[in-house]
Amino acid sequence: xxxxxxxxxxxxxxxxxxxxxxxxxxxxxxxxxxxxxxxxxxxxxxxxxxxxxxxxxxxxxxxxxxxxxxxxxxxxxxxxxxxxxxxxxxxxxxxxxxxxxxxxxxxxxxxxxxxxxxxxxxxxxxxxxxxxxxxxxxxxxxxxxxxxxxxxxxxxxxxxxxxxxxxxxxxxxxxxxxxxxxxxxxxxxxxxxxxxxxxxxxxxxxxxxxxxxxxxxxxxxxxxxxxxxxxxxxxxxxxxxxxxxxxxxxxxxxxxxxxxxxxxxxxxxxxxxxxxxxxxxxxxxxxxxxxxxxxxxxxxxxxxxxxxxxxxxxxxxxxxxxxxxxxxxxxxxxxxxxxxxxxxxxxxxxxxxxxxxxxxxxxxxxxxxxxxxxxxxxxxxxxxxxxxxxxxxxxxxxxxxxxxxxxxxxxxxxxxxxxxxxxxxxxxxxxxxxxxxxxxxxxxxxxxxxxxx
Amino acid sequence: xxxxxxxxxxxxxxxxxxxxxxxxxxxxxxxxxxxxxxxxxxxxxxxxxxxxxxxxxxxxxxxxxxxxxxxxxxxxxxxxxxxxxxxxxxxxxxxxxxxxxxxxxxxxxxxxxxxxxxxxxxxxxxxxxxxxxxxxxxxxxxxxxxxxxxxxxxxxxxxxxxxxxxxxxxxxxxxxxxxxxxxxxxxxxxxxxxxxxxxxxxxxxxxxxxxxxxxxxxxxxxxxxxxxxxxxxxxxxxxxxxxxxxxxxxxxxxxxxxxxxxxxxxxxxxxxxxxxxxxxxxxxxxxxxxxxxxxxxxxxxxxxxxxxxxxxxxxxxxxxxxxxxxxxxxxxxxxxxxxxxxxxxxxxxxxxxxxxxxxxxxxxxxxxxxxxxxxxxxxxxxxxxxxxxxxxxxxxxxxxxxxxxxxxxxxxxxxxxxxxxxxxxxxxxxxxxxxxxxxxxxxxxxxxxxxxx
Numbered sequence: 001x002x003x004x005x006x007x008x009x010x011x012x013x014x015x016x017x018x019x020x021x022x023x024x025x026x027x028x029x030x031x032x033x034x035x036x037x038x039x040x041x042x043x044x045x046x047x048x049x050x051x052x053x054x055x056x057x058x059x060x061x062x063x064x065x066x067x068x069x070x071x072x073x074x075x076x077x078x079x080x081x082x083x084x085x086x087x088x089x090x091x092x093x094x095x096x097x098x099x100x101x102x103x104x105x106x107x108x109x110x111x112x113x114x115x116x117x118x119x120x121x122x123x124x125x126x127x128x129x130x131x132x133x134x135x136x137x138x139x140x141x142x143x144x145x146x147x148x149x150x151x152x153x154x155x156x157x158x159x160x161x162x163x164x165x166x167x168x169x170x171x172x173x174x175x176x177x178x179x180x181x182x183x184x185x186x187x188x189x190x191x192x193x194x195x196x197x198x199x200x201x202x203x204x205x206x207x208x209x210x211x212x213x214x215x216x217x218x219x220x221x222x223x224x225x226x227x228x229x230x231x232x233x234x235x236x237x238x239x240x241x242x243x244x245x246x247x248x249x250x251x252x253x254x255x256x257x258x259x260x261x262x263x264x265x266x267x268x269x270x271x272x273x274x275x276x277x278x279x280x281x282x283x284x285x286x287x288x289x290x291x292x293x294x295x296x297x298x299x300x301x302x303x304x305x306x307x308x309x310x311x312x313x314x315x316x317x318x319x320x321x322x323x324x325x326x327x328x329x330x331x332x333x334x335x336x337x338x339x340x341x342x343x344x345x346x347x348x349x350x351x352x353x354x355x356x357x358x359x360x361x362x363x364x365x366x367x368x369x370x371x372x373x374x375x376x377x378x379x380x381x382x383x384x385x386x387x388x389x390x391x392x393x394x395x396x397x398x399x400x401x402x403x404x405x406x407x408x409x410x411x412x413x414x415x416x417x418x419x420x421x422x423x424x425x426x427x428x429x430x431x432x433x434x435x436x437x438x439x440x441x442x443x444x445x446x447x448x449x450x451x452x453x
Numbered sequence: 454x455x456x457x458x459x460x461x462x463x464x465x466x467x468x469x470x471x472x473x474x475x476x477x478x479x480x481x482x483x484x485x486x487x488x489x490x491x492x493x494x495x496x497x498x499x500x501x502x503x504x505x506x507x508x509x510x511x512x513x514x515x516x517x518x519x520x521x522x523x524x525x526x527x528x529x530x531x532x533x534x535x536x537x538x539x540x541x542x543x544x545x546x547x548x549x550x551x552x553x554x555x556x557x558x559x560x561x562x563x564x565x566x567x568x569x570x571x572x573x574x575x576x577x578x579x580x581x582x583x584x585x586x587x588x589x590x591x592x593x594x595x596x597x598x599x600x601x602x603x604x605x606x607x608x609x610x611x612x613x614x615x616x617x618x619x620x621x622x623x624x625x626x627x628x629x630x631x632x633x634x635x636x637x638x639x640x641x642x643x644x645x646x647x648x649x650x651x652x653x654x655x656x657x658x659x660x661x662x663x664x665x666x667x668x669x670x671x672x673x674x675x676x677x678x679x680x681x682x683x684x685x686x687x688x689x690x691x692x693x694x695x696x697x698x699x700x701x702x703x704x705x706x707x708x709x710x711x712x713x714x715x716x717x718x719x720x721x722x723x724x725x726x727x728x729x730x731x732x733x734x735x736x737x738x739x740x741x742x743x744x745x746x747x748x749x750x751x752x753x754x755x756x757x758x759x760x761x762x763x764x765x766x767x768x769x770x771x772x773x774x775x776x777x778x779x780x781x782x783x784x785x786x787x788x789x790x791x792x793x794x795x796x797x798x799x800x801x802x803x804x805x806x807x808x809x810x811x812x813x814x815x816x817x818x819x820x821x822x823x824x825x826x827x828x829x830x831x832x833x834x835x836x837x838x839x840x841x842x843x844x845x846x847x848x849x850x851x852x853x854x855x856x857x858x859x860x861x862x863x864x865x866x867x868x869x870x871x872x873x874x875x876x877x878x879x880x881x882x883x884x885x886x887x888x889x890x891x892x893x894x895x896x897x898x899x900x901x902x903x904x905x906x
Contacts, residue, residue, distance in 0.1 A: 034679040035672065035800030042801055067679060069799055156646065172625050172642075172684070189625075190642050193609065219488065226487035226520060231625070231684070252705035259712035260795070266719065267791030268784055274792050275801060276813045284820045287788050291825060294784050298777045299832065305773045306836075316766040320758045323776045323888065324751045331721055331747050335740050338720030339727050342713070346522055347488030348495055348728060360729045367737045372744060379752065383759075435776065 009036050010043035017048050022055055029060070034067035041068060042277045046079055054084050062091035065100075071273040074103030077112075086115035089124070094141040095250060098127035103272070135221060136214035138254055139235045139244030145175040148184050148202040152195055172231050175242055176205045183211055183234055183242040211236050214243060218258070219347070221251045262341065265423030268294070297428055301326075301435035308443035315453040317384055318446055321376070321393045326438035328372060328397060329404040330431045336361050336408030337426045344412055344422070351416040361409035365402035373398030388452040396441035404434040462489050463496035470501050475508055482513070487520035494521060495730040499532055507537050515544035518553075524726040527556035530565075539568035542577070547594040548703060551580035556725070579696075588674060589667035591707055592688045592697030598628040601637050601655040605648055625684050628695055629658045636664055636687055636695040664689050667696060671711070672800070674704045715794065718876030721747070750881055754779075754888035761896035768906040770837055771899055774829070774846045779891035781825060781850060782857035786883045789814050789861030794875050797865055804869040814862035818855035826851030841905040849894035857887040 009032055016025050029037060041049060041064060053061045053076065065073050065088060077085045077100060089097050089112060101109040101124060109128070113121045123141055130136025144166065146155055155174065159166065174192075176185040185205030195204055211234045212224060224233060225248045232245045264273065268290045274283055305312065305322065312318055340357060343349040349357060377394020381387055408430050412422035446453060462485055469478050482490060494502060494517060506514045506529065518526050518541060530538045530553060542550050542565060554562040554577060562581070566574045576594055583589025597619065599608055608627065612619065627645075629638040638658030648657055664687045665677060677686060678701045688697045717726065721743045727736055758765065758775065765771055793810060796802040802810060830847020834840055861883050865875035899906060 033676040035676055039800055039803075069801075159643070159646075189646075190612070193612075193642075193646060223486040223488055248702050249705055252702055252709060256705060256709045256712055259709055259716060263712060263716045263719065264791055264795065266716065268788045269791050273795065276792065276796065276810070277801075280813075280816055280820070284817045287785070287817070288821055288824055290788075291781065291784060291821065292828070295777070295781055295825060295828060298780050302773045302777050305776075306770075309769055309772070312772050313766065313769040316762055316769075317759075319762070319765050319772045319775070320755045322772070323758075323779060323892075324748070324755050326776060327751050327884070327888070328744065328748055331744060332740070335721045335743075338717055338722050339729065342717065342726065343728065346491065348492055348522075348730075350492075357729070360733075363733055364737045364740070367733070368741055368744065371741055372748060375745070375748060431780070435780070439776075 009040035013040045013052070014044060014048055017044075017051055017055070020055070025052065025055060026060060029056075029064060037064055037067040038069065038072075041076070042072060042275065049076055050079050053080055053088065058084075058087040059091045061088045065092065066096070069273065069275075070099050071103055072275050072277065074100050075278070078104055078108050082108075082111040083115045085112045090116055090120050094123055094127055094244070095138055097124050098130070098137060099132065101128055102132060130214060133218040133254055133258075134214065135212045135216040135233075135235045135246050136244070138218075138221065138250040139214075139246045140250070141244050142169050143173075143175060143232075143234075143245045144169065145177055145242060146201055148176050148178055148200070148205070150201050151197065152192055152199050152201070152204070153197040155192060155201070156197065173245075174201075175209075175234055175245075176201050177242050181242055182240045183209065183236050185209055186234065209234065212246065213238075218251065218254055221246060222255065225251055258345075262345075262423040265421060266427055268427075270424060294428055297432040298435070301432050301439065304436050304439040305443070308439070308447065311443050311447045311450060314450055315389075315446055317380075317389060317453070318392070318442060321380060321396075322439055322442055324376065325393065325397045325400060325442050326435040328376075329400040329434040329438050332365070332368060332372075332401050333404035333408030333430045333434050334427060336364075336405040337412055337422070337430060340409050340412040341422050341426070344416055349413070351413045354410055354413055357409040357413060358406050361405045362402060365405035368405070369398035369401030372401055386453060388449045392442060392445040392449065392453070396438065396445050400434060400438045400441050403437050404430070407433060462493035466493045466505070467497060467501055470497075470504055470508070473508070478505070478508060479513060482509075482517060490517055490520040491522065491525075494529070495525060495728065502529055503532050506533060506541065511537075511540040512544050514541045518545065519549070522726065522728075523549075523552050524556055525728050525730065527553050528731065531557055531561050535561075535564040536568045538565045543569055543573050547576055547580055547697070548591055550577050551583070551590060552585065554581055555585060583667060586671040586707055586711075587667065588665045588669040588686075588688045588699050589697070591671075591674065591703040592667075592699045593703070594697050595622050596628060596685075596687075596698045597622065597626075598630055598695060599654055601629050601631055601653070601658070603654050604650065605645055605652050605654070605657070606650040608645060608654070609650065627654075628687055628698075629654050630695050633692075634695055635693045636662065636689050638662055639687065662687065665699065666691075671704065671707055674699060675708065678704055711798075715798075715876040718874060719880055721880075723877060747881055750885040751888070754885050754892065757889050757892040758896070761892070761900065764896050764900045764903060767903055768842075768899055770833075770842060770906070771845070771895060774833060774849075775892055775895055777829065778846065778850045778853060778895050779888040781829075782853040782887040782891050783884045785818070785821060785825075785854050786857035786861030786887050787880060789817075789858040790865055790875070790879045790883060793862050793865040794879070797869060797875070802866070804866045807863055807866055810862040810866060811859050814858045815855060818858035821858070822851035822854030825854055839906060841902045845895060845898040845902065845906070849891065849898050853887060853891045853894050856890050857883070860886060 013028060016028055032040060044052065056064065089100065101112065113124050116124060172189055174187040175183060176187060178184050185207045186209035187201065187205050191204055210228060210230065212221065214235055214237050232247045234242055235244045235246055237243050270290050271286050274286065340349065344351065373394040376397050377390040380393040381390030411426045411430055415422045415425050466481060469481055485493060494505065497505065509517065521529065542553065566577050569577060625642055627640040628636060629640060631637050638660045639662035640654065640658050644657055663681060663683065665674065667688055667690050685698045685700045687695055688699055690696050723743050724739050727739065793802065826847040829850050830843040833846040834843030864879045864883055868875045868878055
């Protein structure tokens with residue numbers, strides 16, 4: 001079962017596609033590990049990719065799709081005829097279907113759903129109504145449920161009869177419902193090992209099992225699984241009707257997705273993931289949208305220099321230090337942003353605890369401000385031999401560091417309270433203010449001692 | 454079983470600790486959800502926290518520790534007497550023990566291990582030898598294994614006898630080994646449902662089961678679990694001896710940890726996580742270590758301004774645009790860094806594919822460089838009415854954007870090849886070069902047309 005690393009799998013795949021030999025293509029794709037499958041498929045041309053996904057049986061195509069990151073897979077599915085896409089989606093887990101459809105335009109998603117098997121289509125529509133980061137969005141519909149008045153024998157027969165279908169199922173529990181599909185209890189597989197075969201499930205099941213509501217948040221689910229070492233938790237709707245199962249892996253995966261979004265957001269990649277397989281203009285446009293906002297913020301900050309232009313002209317050496325003071329403060333502030341974002345996401349600080357954060361950061365800001373200020377001030381003094389230049393530059397960096405870390409610590413909390421995404425907004429906001437303040441401190445301090453510089 | 458949100462759980466916990474009433478403390482901690490437990494414990498004073506963890510039975514203390522992020526939990530454990538710490542660690546999963554011990558100083562870790570139950574100590578020592586991000590570092594030792602010549606009846610008896618102990622076990626498989634502990638096969642619990650009770654495991658087990666080597670990487674494990682929808686995979690050493698099980702959740706968790714480290718590293722939080730419950734000087738020192746490197750890099754970049762000081766003095770309006778050009782290029786470059794890091798971690802680009810990345814980024818850089826350059830150049834022209842100022846500023850931004858995105862795309866690949874961490878090094882490196890080039894382009898272009906500015 002060892003998978004081998006192939007040097008340029010997309011070239012081989014592309015050649016095989018030209019021969020149109022289905023079996024060879026299947027064998028080759030099977031021989032790739034998931035990362036190489038994703039790589040190979042992403043490097044094909046659009047038409048080759050469409051050829052591959054339609055040449056393969058829907059079941060095999062679905063396995064390929066599973067190896068590809070969601071946002072990329074959604075792009076590929078969009079290129080297919082809706083009926084081909086529908087056939088593939090029918091082979092995927094229900095929460096995966098919802099994730100993919102969620103990345104498509106509404107129009108494309110509808111076209112695909114309309115061509116799915118009515119039952120699966122109904123399910124997909126239902127799943128799409130849930131928020132991605134709730135129990136409804138994370139649950140799967142592949143689970144085993146039986147009625148409370150069924151007997152052990154019924155279950156065992158059913159398990160035997162559907163051995164193959166169930167082999168793909170993730171769930172190690174049986175869920176027991178009443179005649180109106182309301183969750184009554186749960187049974188572990190092993191609980192079927194010992195009892196009489198005529199025993200009713202209602203007499204064996206664990207009553208009042210753990211469950212979560214469809215709208216339980218990602219944080220609720222994390223808390224749940226940290227508290228309970230379970231393989232999955234049943235999800236019920238407002239009427240207590242069983243509607244799915246959330247697995248702990250799905251929760252971890254959603255968490256990872258969130259971390260990734262934070263990371264991308266902080267780096268100015270907005271509106272979802274970017275892959276270099278996407279069209280150039282789409283990539284360029286999305287990056288520009290964020291940069292254009294930034295350039296406006298930059299202009300606001302730099303206008304402070306324009307105001308003090310005469311001061312600067314009178315002591316041109318200051319120009320060397322302006323970007324240094326603003327950059328360094330920006331770095332200090334971003335450290336505080338990261339700590340706040342992390343503590344927020346771990347629940348170690350609450351959005352309302354502004355004073356606590358300000359206190360903790362301001363005291364750190366004083367220490368680091370002094371350290372950095374003395375360092376930079378001393379270097380300025382050495383360079384030009386002017387103690388006043390050292391005082392102006394060092395003093396400005398010290399004061400601006402206190403401003404930057406306090407602000408950096410506070411901004412994520414404020415954004416969270418304003419229901420804005422700290423990952424997207426913190427850094428541009430912080431940098432604008434710290435740039436502006438940095439320029440202001442250097443130049444206004446300098447204007448006080450201008451004759452001595 | 455509903456957990457309630459308590460307003461300031463640490464205050465209540467602190468009060469309860471003063472009464473020293475064990476049962477009340479247990480009840481209160483039980484009533485908190487994991488996030489609130491972590492919050493409450495992190496806000497206690499050091500002495501209160503030590504009192505809590507020693508007052509509780511080791512088993513209950515271990516549950517508290519499980520709710521706390523590893524690096525913070527390690528700090529708390531360090532404050533305990535080694536024998537108290539050892540008693541608590543004995544109650545944790547083996548991979549969690551290894552994670553915590555790995556975060557301690559060697560000396561502290563040894564002191565604790567020496568006081569653990571000899572068998573558990575031996576295991577902990579063994580686990581510590583594995584890299585955290587390998588199968589050895591991620592596996593747990595809590596699994597069920599039987600010998601190939603045992604019978605179904607033996608297993609069922611054993612399961613009955615150890616019901617309580619096994620209830621905590623995560624694993625739904627039985628592993629079958631030979632007399633020298635080498636992995637022979639695997640059985641699902643449900644495979645015990647049907648066969649005769651006198652059947653030998655060797656006749657029932659699935660032979661040649663999937664397995665991974667102790668040194669399998671995180672990426673191998675991700676690939677494995679993407680390929681195989683299993684609840685866990687057995688881990689064997691070089692002699693094929695079964696030594697543990699890796700669960701898919703552990704792999705997802707390790708992944709999330711990696712994303713978090715990337716996010717923190719990019720923001721300049723190095724040397725592990727920072728929480729505001731840590732001592733002020735430790736936090737300040739760690740942040741300073743990264744900032745001091747940055748200030749040196751900043752000085753190198755700013756020295757470019759010093760070189761062109763006369764040009765700048767002759768056209769002081771340029772000073773307004775210097776930080777803008779360098780900042781904007783830095784932002785563009787960081788977008789490319791993020792895309793490269795993401796593609797690398799997904800395996801969508803290989804570290805050797807420098808030309809591919811340079812091609813993709815340079816073409817994007819030309820488009821975005823032109824767009825931003827024209828925007829900024831036009832604004833500069835409007836502000837001072839000088840077309841030459843516009844050309845200098847806009848041209849410099851355009852050229853520097855191409856440099857920045859090409860470099861930003863390439864740096865993570867180069868660092869990966871040099872086995873350095875892209876998250877830590879990319880941004881400072883990129884910013885230094887783009888600052889320097891930005892200053893250079895603005896000022897050298899300006900010096901060409903100085904008499905017209």
